[in-house]
Amino acid sequence: MTEYAFLIPLLPLLAFVLVVFFLRWNEKVSSWFSIAMILVSWLISVVVLIETLARHGAPYEAQYTFISFTNFHLEIGILVDALTAVMLLVVTTIGACTEIYSIGYMKGDRLFSRFFAYLSLFLFSMLGLVVANNFFMIFIFWELVGLTSYLLIGFWFEKKVAADACKKAFITTRIGDLGFLVGLFMIGIYVGTFNYGDVFDSVASGAIPAGIVTAMAIFVFCGAVGKSAQFPLHVWLPDAMEGPTPVSCLIHAATMVAAGVYLVARSMSIFVASADASMVVAIIGIVTSLIAATIALVQIDIKRILAYSTISQLGYMIMALGLYGYDTAHGHHSAGYVAGTLHLTTHAFFKGLLFLGAGSVIHAVHTNDIREMGGLAPKMKITTLTFLIASLSISGIFPLSGFWSKDEIIAATAHHPVLLILTLAIAFMTAFYMFRLCFLTFFGEPRDQQRFDHAHESPRIMTWPLMVLAFLSVFAGWVGIPWLHHGFSSFVYHGQPHHTEPSWALMIISTVIAVSGVGLAYLMYYKKSVSPEKVADRFRPLYTLLFNKYYFDEIYQKLVLDPVMAFARFMWTFDARVIDGAVNGTAWLTILWSNVKEWFDTWIVDGAVNGSAWVVKQGSNLLRFIQTGNVQFYGLFIATFAVLFGLIKVEIASQGYNWPRMTIIFLAGLLLLSLTSRAISAREKSRQNAKEENRL
């Protein structure tokens, strides 16, 4: 069945094509057809995962040549190894849940069918990205997911914020993609092929200079920075929350933003060859995670809190992967790779669940502002329960899946004290802001009675996916339990499988930290024994800084956008004045020159033509009198010319050719004749007149 893995991306593509061209007039058919296709993909993914497990993660690769140049081939192919199989299952599971959930969430939307078409297109791109076996293909799908992300963020394009957000997302990720493209060029130049295996072999063989490998790794990482919303390109993800919530769940929490992490995991062989690049990756990861976690502490928009949480968790994964590369480059064992990929998997489930739960809440109260919620628990039991499970999971509470993956990450940082402390601090903040969100949304007194009265549990079609994901949020991480000797770490690994010994100390510390984070949130937002306002007042400047997201948008506005706009305005002025001036000036000169030519045409050329005609006409007028009609006159004519030519002959015989002279003689004869003929015809006329008078 693994050889049919190429069907996994193609089925959603089929759904997209059919929905767009044939089915979109029928909302029911188009939505259920899309769901059927992703479910079939999901089934194939399950089988593929089982088969890959049976192969112990041995890669399966199939490809054919797409474009062939003399010494360079572009290939299209699929690579199914452990990482791919896991990612396929994650993406199809979340995709199926989200699509089913969307039937309820998007109900009554004007562009219902189009939404499903876009989701299918996204799933095609994402699954294609996962099964690709070379950097060329991954880049194509990379751009495709960027496009679908753009389309879906701007799905409600009549809202200006949404339209702005989709442009922001597209352009910001494009900056990272440019780096990725440069990385691809370097791979193309220094390796000559894009196939993963060939590239990694070439890097591992040491044939490429170390500096080049570092640059290559950092450029490839640029793509991940853009797509996974890492510092300093993280600004687009919170704005992307303007899209419909299922989109936020599928694309901006569970799958597409994970593509950057996937890319780093996939190209880990490049990173382990360069400790410097890996260090950059790890630092970017932890900085991002810290920034996002602190911002999430004070936000008030339910989806933005989750968005910053996503950025923070992605930073975790990136940091873990970077640490793996760094440690491996220095010859140490590291749990980072397993930790990063495991957290990628578990995070997809509980963050997807959190977003779908948030969507359910928004569906009920029609606002994103948590200050207007509160006390929703009795009215929305399933949503509350599943949301709590996901929150516990992301906070890292034993024994939910988030605990195991987060524990791996903490274990990976164990040898780097600074990172360890920061990681634990972020874990604390994560627990705190998640439960701040929970308490404010679901517990306490309703703060907006009108919205509270309107609130209701979502329809079954929305709660079922919540329950499925809740199940996975609890159990998906169990594959990574450290006591399990044939668990995740012996399936998804890089290089040699490495089994980290479970560390009681770290587990206890992380649990204590998570629980204390939850406890602080409980005290502040449930028991109200610590007033959040007072804390905010105490740290007013810090609070303002965090509330305004470190002023990243403003800084970018001043540093990047304003200069660009100023430059654009200058260029516009230049365009309007100089280039348009040149163009218009040319036009003016052309018109002027045309006028000159017109004058020349009218007076000189036409003059010459008409003048020659006039000369001929006048000459003819003169000569026509030769034709008197009198036969005797013609005889005279012939005789005269015979004499004339005789004279000319004599002239030539005596003086040689003398053209002017002969011409003068000839013309003189002609003139003489013509005058004579005039005289004759005049005489004739008068005689005829006389005759007629006589007759009269």
Next chain:
Amino acid sequence: MFYYLGLAAVLFSVGLFGVLTRRNAIGILMSLELMFNAVNINFVAFNKYIVTDDLLGQIFAIFIIVVAAAEATVGLAIVLVLYRNWRGVDMDHVNIMKW
């Protein structure tokens, strides 16, 4: 030879003058005969004094006399037609060949 050629030239000129000035078509035909005969005299004279070996010029002169007779016949036929059309043979009336 000068006398022969002189006679021919005078005869030709008289004929030409007649052709160009006579009103009567018959007169014109007669003047034409004069011009033919001037040419004949030239031929015979040249044959006598310049190309003496055979009788080419004389034979040619006889040919011309024959052809002139035929031509006179055609000419007279034309004159007859003219007479029928215009009730006269005045060449001043034959002036339709013009612009």
